Amino acid sequence: MRKRWRNILFICAVLCVVFIGYTVTFAKKDKPEIVVVLKESDIQYWKIVKAGAEKAFKDFGVQGKVVAPETTYPAENQIRILKNVLKEKPKALIVALTEPSITVPVLKEYKKNNIPVLLVDTGANWDGQTAFIGTDNPTLGRKAGELLASMLQPGDKVALIGGGNSVFVERSAGAKDALGAAGIGIVSEQSGYNEIGDLKPVMENLLQAHPEIKGVFATDDIMALDALKVIEQKGLNIPVIGADGIIKLIDYIEKGTLTSTVAQNPYDMGYISVENAVKAIKGEKIPKRIDSGVDIITKDNAKEKLDFLEKVLKER
Template sequence: MKNKRRLAALLAGFMFAGALPGCGSGTGDASSPDAAASSSAGNDDISIGFVVKSLSDSFYVLMKAGAEEKAKEMGVTLNFIAPNSESDVQAQVDMIQNLIGQDIDALCVSPSSPEAVLPVFEQAYSADIPVLAVDNDTTFEHKVTFIGTGSEAAGEIGGQYAAEQIGEGGKAIILRGRLGDSNHDERESGFRKGLEAGGVEILEVRACDSESEKAMNAMQDLMNRYSDIDVVCTTADSMAQGAQRAIEQAGVDIPVLGFDGTIPVAEMTAEGKFMGTVAQDPYNMGVVGVEEAVKAAKGEAVEPRIDTGAKMVTPENAADFVADLKKKMGE
């Protein structure tokens, strides 16, 4: 089925090219009704599997919304799934394996463990299913592309901002996701660079597996251990929320910086409850993931690296940022 579809797409492309009076004439209108209708033509038998780390984090809920909107627009079948926890690596591997057994046409994955997924990625490749990494990269040599943020550069943006806010000589805590997760490794490295360049001392780095409750418990312990914390930088908004709850319960004033740009943390940033959050664009990752997966399923060319960007959400721009996200989600 997959090979026949790709052959048909290639033949259709040659026939279409032969019918054109010339390339790049600029006479077509991409915004016309006919062009819009053609965007979903021939896609109704394409099935895409999309597996992320967890849907308990609103970051991946936003990604799901973007993927579902684009899948609906393009007329493709989408199966968007995730384990209950980012730390449940085996559950994610099992989900990928099950999708391969369902004869999907393309596979988008945000791997919890870039190494653990390699055997199932090999299975997908053997089954002629293109693999696209989204949000979290993989060393899989046959992947079609990586779609996501440059995590280290984004972390450095956050570290620089935090250093500017607390000033040289300040002291920071970093709460990070699961050890061995390449995204969180890179975010931590970026935070370190930005903070240290601004003359900020890093008191401790604690792994909290991107779980709010673990971050809250860790923050309670860290506040008992250190009396001079000036800022807490987290490599995911879920941990920022847990840290903020612990700080609020303790009745102290320690600013918290998140990473992801989720609606809850951005809203609380607008209210002054957070220093800010380094915003990725998970909604766009979902959109681009589906777009590129359809191309890959048809045997069309896909760029090997697609950067979806990052920016700082601060108390000054957070309200506008939230309004834009809610508009994208139809709220």
Template sequence: MKKKWIATLLTAALTVSLLGCGGGASDKAAATDGAAAADSGKPYIAMIALGFSHQYWQAVKQGAEQAAEEYGVSITFEGPETETQVDKQVDMLKTALGNNPVAVCMAAIDTESVAGILQEAKGKGVKVVGFDAGVGEAEADCKCTTDSIEAGAIAAEHAAELLGGKGKVAVIGYSQTTVDSVERNKGFIDKITNDYPDIEVVDVQFGDGDHLKSAEIAKAMVQANPDLNLIFTNNEGSCIGAYNGLNEVGKIDDVKLIGFDSSAAMKEAIRNGQIAGAITQDPIGMGYKSIEAAVKLVNGEEVESFIDTGCYWYDADNMDDPQIAPLLYD
């Protein structure tokens, strides 16, 4: 990313307020926004995320808007209220395509649900960029995201270090269908299995990123495995849910917890040592690079099929470092 704008972006990502959900504006209003963007006289790019209200998505939006300004395109950015509303997201995609975008950037909740729609759009010349969770390989002209397998592997390395190379671990994921959730788990489990033979993965469950569901899963895990040493959670909702659950059964000091992404609650718990650490992404860069890739594709320029937007481990020791702090959102 270019130095002339990165400081502005980082500041914006840290201060952006939660202005509501993807459904905070009605579907009709979203359609109107898309129509206005399409009629702006600039190439129109539709960006559809897994969600909208969490500050992570607002940081992605900030990066995308900066890229749109620099590259002279018009964009819309939307997502459903929760990251499980497949039908709502499909409707958003159909509405956006009705406004004839030159490209679509999408993080699909369920890749199969949008595969046919995106393939039809591609047949009409629309470029498709997968970001964050991405879309199916057959539908994507390129993907801009964290290398989720590598991110999971980094989490596994830190888990092994925390455990001294031996023990029992469990995994709480947020989705069995969203690509990045699947890949984060794969990276973690494969690394543990292949490189740390004295660490056993005893359970893998999914809680939809919901705090209450994830809390119940964590409590069931420690009940079924009294000698459990660590839980890896692959998104913010799973992490805080597991944190709450371990607290409820008095196991927060006995079972180590590793998270993914960030929030005010996660950062506080990491500072006080109750969460060992987490992986953070670079949502600002992801938003910027997604729009940049879409513009290049529309212009016929060569674009790599996979653009890694990076990730970092953070804990109480490094979370205030200049490289890490701007990437930790509330």
């Protein structure tokens, strides 16, 4: 009888160890160390940012996850996600803010819980952020304006398609400085999205009101592609400069439809943000602002850029 009880106790002890080990392992897998919250899940640009972040999770051996609402607007979609993530108490948060002005109060709650907050792609006027990783948008706009001006003649007229958020405003301001310095006039500056984030038929209206337009700068690639579609349908030869470096726009350059564009480095943004979140968790000092750079994409390097982006998206 004693032997039987000893066997039973031994089996129970083994099961307890197994159960505890399973529970700890499950909890570790279920509780991310780093959470990346993006603006939208189904846009290629954000998929590239996600690919960079996930590569960094592997390279730095951290448990992490990337989450995003299905649509960017309303901005409350992202706020709900941020509130839910806070309950998980990650060791660090990385977030691309949809509407900084209404989201910062939620980020302050992370700060109260001693969770480092790193902003990626879109900055905010908030002293509590650990770091910002992204594009220097005035510089991007300036390079875009210089590139567009190089395709035109002094006195030519162009249109800017942007919007009201801080990123688009900064890019437009940089472009206007460069275009003005080159003697290029701006006949119109239009918002490419409505209040719920849907594209507006801007290019069609611009060409009707200003048939003299010789070039277009759009502050993101989705608006650039929409403008290019209208231009192609009308059989016109008007250069369009985008800003993000997504596959379809680069494909136009590789095929010769466009000559060049400027491009952010969304993959690098995702990777660098995780790299620095790991440093922040360890208590290491990191720069307050990290520039992920701007590339000029031409026929010479478009194929290389395309191959890289297609590879990282395929690997996801």
